[in-house]
Amino acid sequence: MSDNGRYIADVTIPDDVQIEPGKPFVKTWRVQNNGSTAWGPGYELVFVNGNAMGSPTAVPLPVAAPGQQVDVSINQTAPVTAGKHFGDWRLRNAQGQFFGELVYLRILVPYNAKVEEKPPKIEEKPAPPPVLFAGDFEPAKWRQTIWAITSIFESGSPEGNPAAYQTYDAGVISFGKHQATLASGTLNRVLQAYLARSSSGTAQALRNEYAARVAQMDASLRHDGRIKQLLLEAAQEPAMSEAQDTVFEESFYKPAVTAAREYNVRSPLGLAALYDTNIQGGLHIVLPRVTERLGGKIGEKGITEPQWIGAFLDLREERLNRLADQYIAKGDKGTGNALRTSTFRVQEYRKLLQAGNLKLEGTLNVRGRQVAGIQ
Numbered sequence: 001m002s003d004n005g006r007y008i009a010d011v012t013i014p015d016d017v018q019i020e021p022g023k024p025f026v027k028t029w030r031v032q033n034n035g036s037t038a039w040g041p042g043y044e045l046v047f048v049n050g051n052a053m054g055s056p057t058a059v060p061l062p063v064a065a066p067g068q069q070v071d072v073s074i075n076q077t078a079p080v081t082a083g084k085h086f087g088d089w090r091l092r093n094a095q096g097q098f099f100g101e102l103v104y105l106r107i108l109v110p111y112n113a114k115v116e117e118k119p120p121k122i123e124e125k126p127a128p129p130p131v132l133f134a135g136d137f138e139p140a141k142w143r144q145t146i147w148a149i150t151s152i153f154e155s156g157s158p159e160g161n162p163a164a165y166q167t168y169d170a171g172v173i174s175f176g177k178h179q180a181t182l183a184s185g186t187l188n189r190v191l192q193a194y195l196a197r198s199s200s201g202t203a204q205a206l207r208n209e210y211a212a213r214v215a216q217m218d219a220s221l222r223h224d225g226r227i228k229q230l231l232l233e234a235a236q237e238p239a240m241s242e243a244q245d246t247v248f249e250e251s252f253y254k255p256a257v258t259a260a261r262e263y264n265v266r267s268p269l270g271l272a273a274l275y276d277t278n279i280q281g282g283l284h285i286v287l288p289r290v291t292e293r294l295g296g297k298i299g300e301k302g303i304t305e306p307q308w309i310g311a312f313l314d315l316r317e318e319r320l321n322r323l324a325d326q327y328i329a330k331g332d333k334g335t336g337n338a339l340r341t342s343t344f345r346v347q348e349y350r351k352l353l354q355a356g357n358l359k360l361e362g363t364l365n366v367r368g369r370q371v372a373g374i375q
Contacts (some may be wrong), residue, residue, distance in 0.1 A: 029072055
């Protein structure tokens with residue numbers, strides 16, 4: 001029996017919504033109990049970082065059976081200080097152990113002369129001109145090289161292995177060249193895309209025997225040899241490879257491209273780091289923290305792309321190590337050690353950054369494997 005939980009949606013107050021200073025509001029998250037233990041008395045949502053915005057530092061979680069989705073709300077008040085404000089919250093069980101994914105709040109408070117005593121200070125010196133990476137932003141051209149790097153991390157091969165399969169971490173089942181996981185719901189999207197493309201006997205068996213259980217993220221499938229056999233058979237079909245690529249293009253690469261545009265990331269290396277983080281998880285947790293650490297985005301206040309990528313990688317590594325500590329503290333050494341080991345991904349990007357290879361040119365050496373760079 002184990003506790004686990006995952007973020008589903010912002011029911012109220014989406015990220016970066018503008019709220020007037022001092023105004024009360026209710027933040028509601030939708031979360032899912034994707035563990036094997038029911039949530040009951042003593043289970044709480046607990047403030048862990050940032051600004052609690054006038055709320056209690058812990059609120060009870062609704063009762064939830066495994067697989068059930070529930071809404072949890074917190075009464076808060078916007079700070080009176082203009083700017084971006086955030087608060088991070090974690091799920092905690094009756095034994096005081098944290099579990100599951102981080103949920104967070106991000107709001108923007110505009111300046112209001114009636115509330116603040118003084119307007120924001122205006123710098124006397126003009127801001128330095130933007131320092132942007134030279135060259136066109138061409139995500140479609142760069143995709144093959146960027147995906148090859150992440151494929152080495154995920155399945156050991158630059159080409160990606162559509163039959164890669166493992167069950168040893170919190171993903172329950174991780175499958176395919178991009179390692180779609182059962183626990184995240186991505187495996188369900190891949191399976192549905194495959195079933196829409198294939199009418200083979202393998203597809204029929206997966207549809208009849210496992211489609212519903214995969215959609216429900218049934219954790220007992222971790223030890224089910226039959227689904228492994230069928231997925232490995234499906235991996236021999238072009239339809240499965242196409243399904244995997246389509247889902248990860250729409251669900252992970254395009255969102256990374258959107259984030260790159262928002263934060264003025266223009267280099268292949270920068271986009272590669274964002275995409276890989278989105279695959280592993282935590283991209284939209286790390287991004288605003290880079291802005292907080294540096295005081296702006298690329299091109300603002302003289303911030304260069306190499307400087308921004310360096311801060312991004314540092315914060316990604318810090319997050320992975322923090323999560324590893326949390327899992328180990330609650331007794332899940334397997335997940336904790338896997339997270340700590342996964343920091344090698346950051347180190348590989350840091351090597352490319354230190355070499356000044358923002359364009360990902362030439363033959364790249366990634367984890368001992370060669371990747372053809374961008375031409």
